[in-house]
Amino acid sequence: MSKIAEPELLNRLTQVFRTHGYEGASLSRISKATGLQRASLYHRFPGGKAEMAEAVLKRAGEWLQAHALQPLTESGPPERRLRQMAEKLDEFYEGGRQSCLLDALSFGVEQGAIRDHQRAAMKTWVDAIATMLRESGLSGRTAQERAEDAVIRIQGSLVMARATGDQMPFRRTLRNLPQELLRKPEPARA
Template identity: 40%
Template sequence: MPAPTLSRDEVVQRILAEFRRSGYQGATLSSLSEATGLGKSSLYHYFPNGKADMGEAALQAVGVWIGENVLPALSESGSPEKRLKKFSAGLSEFYAKGSRPCLTDLFTIGEAGELYQQYLKQRLGNLIKALAAVVTETGISAEEATRRAEDAMITLHGALVVSRALGSTAPFTRTMRNFPAVLLGQ
């Protein structure tokens, strides 16, 4: 019986899982082939420029997921605190409550940093702007709201790294629980 055919989306999700496991630098064509169950030539069929295309596809898949499952919370009706709590819950789900690594970190080291820095800068910048917009609704100045949103992203990504280093999701869980209060200055 021939192996089942995977959709490109399924292949991208498996590639993303391998990048999470090994980092962009640590993932090899062999490990990506093993993770997807596809031969190297099949990977090149999906991704003609090899690992660089795979990384781009993985980051785009993350962007789509966040755009569909996390960001909408910020533009819903309700208080800023309620929307920020829902946003935090979405990020917690994305990072499996802190057990998944910080993708921003994984895609800024070595060759990946050169390849994806502009993309990550744009995505993170958009996220900071969206958070700051919610914070300004409470009467906080745009400058202060942006600073708080940047600090929140620093804390979030730091909590992911610390959680992995300690082998405990507690730092991430605490950070996400406090995320709305930190942004709103409560």
């Protein structure tokens, strides 16, 4: 059928968007990365670049859901479940060498489906962690804040990794994530 199969095509598209952002992901670059000419790309994605970005976001979201978030809902000690998530995130972001699409595609994209998708993905991610933390005994409010904190730390360490070229902070963040999230809540301060 296709000279290049859908999954691999999406892989390469993802790579381009992650590296260059939305505006930097020109059709020339995409064409070069995928081996498909402009017209062939428009055959696969009649909606053009916007549809490519959406497809890439959708797929990344599905992968994360299936591999990183799904373990959170299973049985076993909470710390273990969080470690599984961290492991998958490490894989997804290639140890900090790859950017997050939610960051890369948040510049220059005004509104529309892409923005909506981003917002929803972020919420899904936070909610999944928060739900798990609540089931582990944390209060609703603490669980929510820590879940946000977890995503914040991951995103921030990816930014730092990209800006400095050093992946260590990212890996350390992932490693410390489980215990940070599960630590005893400190009493409210004066």
